[in-house]
Amino acid sequence: MLKAQIKVLLKQSVLDPQGQAVEKALGSLGYNNVEHVRVGKYLEVTLAENNREAAHKQVEEMCERLLTNTVIEDYTFTLVEV
Amino acid sequence: MLKAQIKVLLKQSVLDPQGQAVEKALGSLGYNNVEHVRVGKYLEVTLAENNREAAHKQVEEMCERLLTNTVIEDYTFTLVEV
Amino acid sequence: MKFGVVVFPGSNCDLDAYHLVKDVIKQPVDYVWHQEESVTGYDCIILPGGFSYGDYLRCGAIARFSPVMKAVKEFALRGGLVIGICNGFQVLVEAGLLPGALYRNTVLQFRCQFTHLKVENYETPFTETIERGRLLKIPIAHGEGNYYVDNETLRQLESNGQIIFRYATEQGEVSDTANPNGSVYNIAGVCNANKNVLGMMPHPERAGEAILGSEDGLMIFDSILKHWEGSRL
Amino acid sequence: MRPEDWRNMGLKDDEFKMIVEILGREPNYVELGMYSVMWSEHCSYKNSKDTLRTFPTEGERVLQGPGENAGIVDIGDGLAVCFKIESHNHPSAIEPYQGAATGVGGIIRDIFTMGARPIASLNSLRFGTLDDAHVRYILDGVVAGIAGYGNCIGIPTVAGEVYFDPSYQGNPLVNAMCVGLLETDKIKLGKATGIGNPVILVGARTGRDGMHGVTFASEELSEASEEKRPAVQVGDPFMEKLLLEACLELINNDDVVGIQDLGGAGLTCATSEMASRGNSGLEIVLDRVPCREEGMTPYEIMISESQERMLMVVTPEKEEKVHATFKRWGLTSTTIGFVTSDGILRVHQGGKVVAEVPAHSLAEDAPVYCPAYQEPAYLQTTAKLDLQTLPDVEDANQVLLQLLAAPNIASKEWVWQQYDYMVRTSTVVLPGADAAVLRIRGTNKGLAMSTDCNARYAYLDPYVGGKIAVAEAARNVVCSGGEPLAITNCLNFGNPEEPEIFWQFRQAVAGMGEACRALNTPVTGGNVSFYNETNGEAIYPTPVVGMVGLLDDVKQHCTPAFKAAGDVVVLLGDTYNELGGSEYLAAIHQRVQGQPPALDMKKEKTLQKVVLAAIKQGLVNSAHDLSEGGLAVALAECGFANGIGATIALTANGLRLDSLLFGESQSRVLISVSPENLSTLLELAAQNGVSAAELGQTGGTNMEVAVDGLTQLKLPLRQLKKAWQEAIPCAMK
Ligand SMILES: Nc1ncnc2c1ncn2[C@@H]1O[C@H](COP(=O)(O)OP(=O)(O)O)[C@@H](O)[C@H]1O
Numbered sequence A, B: 001m002l003k004a005q006i007k008v009l010l011k012q013s014v015l016d017p018q019g020q021a022v023e024k025a026l027g028s029l030g031y032n033n034v035e036h037v038r039v040g041k042y043l044e045v046t047l048a049e050n051n052r053e054a055a056h057k058q059v060e061e062m063c064e065r066l067l068t069n070t071v072i073e074d075y076t077f078t079l080v081e082v
Numbered sequence C: 001m002k003f004g005v006v007v008f009p010g011s012n013c014d015l016d017a018y019h020l021v022k023d024v025i026k027q028p029v030d031y032v033w034h035q036e037e038s039v040t041g042y043d044c045i046i047l048p049g050g051f052s053y054g055d056y057l058r059c060g061a062i063a064r065f066s067p068v069m070k071a072v073k074e075f076a077l078r079g080g081l082v083i084g085i086c087n088g089f090q091v092l093v094e095a096g097l098l099p100g101a102l103y104r105n106t107v108l109q110f111r112c113q114f115t116h117l118k119v120e121n122y123e124t125p126f127t128e129t130i131e132r133g134r135l136l137k138i139p140i141a142h143g144e145g146n147y148y149v150d151n152e153t154l155r156q157l158e159s160n161g162q163i164i165f166r167y168a169t170e171q172g173e174v175s176d177t178a179n180p181n182g183s184v185y186n187i188a189g190v191c192n193a194n195k196n197v198l199g200m201m202p203h204p205e206r207a208g209e210a211i212l213g214s215e216d217g218l219m220i221f222d223s224i225l226k227h228w229e230g231s232r233l
Numbered sequence D: 001m002r003p004e005d006w007r008n009m010g011l012k013d014d015e016f017k018m019i020v021e022i023l024g025r026e027p028n029y030v031e032l033g034m035y036s037v038m039w040s041e042h043c044s045y046k047n048s049k050d051t052l053r054t055f056p057t058e059g060e061r062v063l064q065g066p067g068e069n070a071g072i073v074d075i076g077d078g079l080a081v082c083f084k085i086e087s088h089n090h091p092s093a094i095e096p097y098q099g100a101a102t103g104v105g106g107i108i109r110d111i112f113t114m115g116a117r118p119i120a121s122l123n124s125l126r127f128g129t130l131d132d133a134h135v136r137y138i139l140d141g142v143v144a145g146i147a148g149y150g151n152c153i154g155i156p157t158v159a160g161e162v163y164f165d166p167s168y169q170g171n172p173l174v175n176a177m178c179v180g181l182l183e184t185d186k187i188k189l190g191k192a193t194g195i196g197n198p199v200i201l202v203g204a205r206t207g208r209d210g211m212h213g214v215t216f217a218s219e220e221l222s223e224a225s226e227e228k229r230p231a232v233q234v235g236d237p238f239m240e241k242l243l244l245e246a247c248l249e250l251i252n253n254d255d256v257v258g259i260q261d262l263g264g265a266g267l268t269c270a271t272s273e274m275a276s277r278g279n280s281g282l283e284i285v286l287d288r289v290p291c292r293e294e295g296m297t298p299y300e301i302m303i304s305e306s307q308e309r310m311l312m313v314v315t316p317e318k319e320e321k322v323h324a325t326f327k328r329w330g331l332t333s334t335t336i337g338f339v340t341s342d343g344i345l346r347v348h349q350g351g352k353v354v355a356e357v358p359a360h361s362l363a364e365d366a367p368v369y370c371p372a373y374q375e376p377a378y379l380q381t382t383a384k385l386d387l388q389t390l391p392d393v394e395d396a397n398q399v400l401l402q403l404l405a406a407p408n409i410a411s412k413e414w415v416w417q418q419y420d421y422m423v424r425t426s427t428v429v430l431p432g433a434d435a436a437v438l439r440i441r442g443t444n445k446g447l448a449m450s451t452d453c454n455a456r457y458a459y460l461d462p463y464v465g466g467k468i469a470v471a472e473a474a475r476n477v478v479c480s481g482g483e484p485l486a487i488t489n490c491l492n493f494g495n496p497e498e499p500e501i502f503w504q505f506r507q508a509v510a511g512m513g514e515a516c517r518a519l520n521t522p523v524t525g526g527n528v529s530f531y532n533e534t535n536g537e538a539i540y541p542t543p544v545v546g547m548v549g550l551l552d553d554v555k556q557h558c559t560p561a562f563k564a565a566g567d568v569v570v571l572l573g574d575t576y577n578e579l580g581g582s583e584y585l586a587a588i589h590q591r592v593q594g595q596p597p598a599l600d601m602k603k604e605k606t607l608q609k610v611v612l613a614a615i616k617q618g619l620v621n622s623a624h625d626l627s628e629g630g631l632a633v634a635l636a637e638c639g640f641a642n643g644i645g646a647t648i649a650l651t652a653n654g655l656r657l658d659s660l661l662f663g664e665s666q667s668r669v670l671i672s673v674s675p676e677n678l679s680t681l682l683e684l685a686a687q688n689g690v691s692a693a694e695l696g697q698t699g700g701t702n703m704e705v706a707v708d709g710l711t712q713l714k715l716p717l718r719q720l721k722k723a724w725q726e727a728i729p730c731a732m733k
């Protein structure tokens, strides 16, 4: 089986209010070296599939169709064996 | 500078309704090989800090204090240079 | 009895709590700005509902670090009465003043509706005058009111009488169908071991006038008043 | 400049020529961009302006009519109500959550810009049919987005409507309305006056999102729309809550000269409109605009539609105080320029003038078009409905169950239970009634509000459809005990450059105008959304009406729910053999045909007068307007809330059974009264020439209807309610 670890973030040009809020909060907690924060989604999808290539294609498709909205979000993923 | 890539998931013992919903949705889209889905948060925190050890300690602290709620969430992170 | 209603950036039920105290139960009340460092002079602190700091990251997670929360914590430790409603409950949980955690409703949607609450402990400052067996009709409005504690903590809460309200049907049955958000054990409100800090997801301040559909929320405030009067004797 | 340059920005060749004439030279790229957004249909109303002029916009209560950010109506005692509706259709089609959320954010800004405290939100939604997974995805996202924004900012979402029809499959409609309250002496306008006064920009940083959103809204959706993706933005309701509180604080302290939100066309629109209204000019320095991304060009900064930003003009003495107030609210504000006397909007960056154009020409001088119009060919076909060929109802029980489960009639609780409709503890009549009612704190008064439009009627006859939309909204307000005051409207249509579409538009506006005149409810503002088409197919013409009414005593509000057993059920108004355009015809016979029900405004007016008088005199225990699904559906709905059934006896008087039970004849209201009040009510009706038929009695747990002595309908209320309540949740599972 393969597990896709999918990271989803808002596109660079899109406002990330959550990231901003966390950035500000970390600053006011005294972490003055925090340059930038972004907040997104993390998904783990486990597939009964051993072929990495097939899995890769499928995860890509699932991301495009359901897991993300590519209008505002970008995603990356890695596959790990489980 | 170092960027912490932080993955946050609900603890195994805590029900993950979002993961369940996505699992079901993928199933009904015809992805029958999806075994399990979990949905969590992904954060990127960029630090003006080059010492990996110091950064590691700081990120851990930030996670415990603010970024996660350890009553229900687990987290892992990696540091990458930027 | 003097009330303080804390205002975080993003609080939006501050007005409602203020209105209830001032115009319905007719007690002195002030807004307390989140940057205040002291809450001395108040007899009861209300942490109102809303979306403090947008509820970004997690509900209540950022608000707990505001200066006023340090003061509220000290106030609570000295035995002061604190009631956190909805977002206020979330802040109290994040601040460690109450056990457990609140997260996404299992229905994955925001829910605004009337609920019926069964009172589990009448021996608290918040419930002592409530007629035994009386269900309270009080509305909820939240997306993250799913209360979680692990089994061990749940047992402790139970044996300490810290579980105050549970969601029930109109007939008083505590069941899955009555559970609007997936909370463990249908929990709608809990208090600390000392019983002076209450957190609840339902909004008693929205159930204080007949024209709004229920006056049952007043029972909680009546208890608070009576308790305070009693404690002064 | 090459023709592609202006054409790519949506400007026509003639329009480019006009710009050259105005400037006496060719515009540079920044200036061209500014004209293109300001002269888009969305900002300039160039196709609709002429038609909209026919709306009645004046009345003794109107304090602010169309032209400002929102309309304002006097409600006495020094108070006024401010309201407006706006569309966010195209963004919602592409990113339903954020599209709908930012739509809500935008209309809320329009309200507090006027100095009003927003007290309620409403929404009017149209989707394709629920058997389509993509439609369900859009519905789910839109509702969550409206909830996400409104709940967070703490403004109750109290009413609205949702319809489903294949014509909206690729082009959903998301119209958001906001209602605010203010003191009449605190009205603020979007005017830049006072030479030398500083101009302050506050709120979110400016980013590259939402570039050319207004041109996007002024085009048909197509595959290529996907490419224009950054036109969708992410909203930040938390930021808006802070802006709202800070701005209202400043306005209440009289610290503001003029104020305007940044919406469509961003900084360009706000600066040029404020200067134009103030007969002044503005000088602004883009280097001072806080940006989210590095290296943003003047073009990008001037047309960015980043949300949650406001522009205000203050006096120099107040400048520091204003910045301090924003700081206390955790907001960033910057003085970006000042007011001038020369009427020119002059934009600087890096020490250079990057744009220099007459403000008025951007805001007001867009060309006005009078598109060609022509009666649509489809009306020839749809008009032909021969009732002779339509089999009458055989099993009324079955039909009623089916109708109650039809998504257009079924309970919309799935939608509104996601909205916080109680925050601010002033909602007296909750969603699920004919109109929502809110109390006005500190007074005995209340406000009733509703949005309405039956687009199927408008499709079959835009004139009558427009008229009915106004009449129904007013009827809903009246049934709740409110006296209709005024309307706002959102006119959703296809491509106005198509003569048949423009004909629909003109007819609908004319019909609405007639109804508004008759009911004395002027139009105080609104919004036009054209180009609602996918791949050449237009939506039904959908002229949505948002109406606000006043209750002198909020305790006198009324709801549709039967209150007690033993009350007498009375139907006010007349029923005809009218099935054209009905939900019955569509849901049971799969036909969208015929003429919509006729509407006689004189009859409508007297009916409303009688209902309102009866409610005010405390004669009635419930009132419900008859709409989709007719009498049978209305009876069931009246029973649901308190689980009280009714036993009804009707006489057919030569009417078909389907018309009698499910027809949608206009100007009808179902009432329940205590037996002791019956005669007074009947007298009141008779005096005014309104027909009143005693239909039967409330009570029991069944809904039972006999026609000419024969039982036609008999079902447990519980069973009916289940069908009605579960239809949408089941479809959405
Ligand atoms: N999108 C919505 N948001 C809030 N409330 C809604 C929405 N859609 C419908 N409702 C509420 O559901 C009830 C029934 O709506 P509708 O069938 O359109 O009523 P009517 O036919 O009387 O106009 C109304 O109270 C309305 O406000």
Ligand SMILES: [Mg+2]
Pocket (backbone or CB within 6 Å): D161, D452, D453, D627
């Ligand atoms: Mg309607």
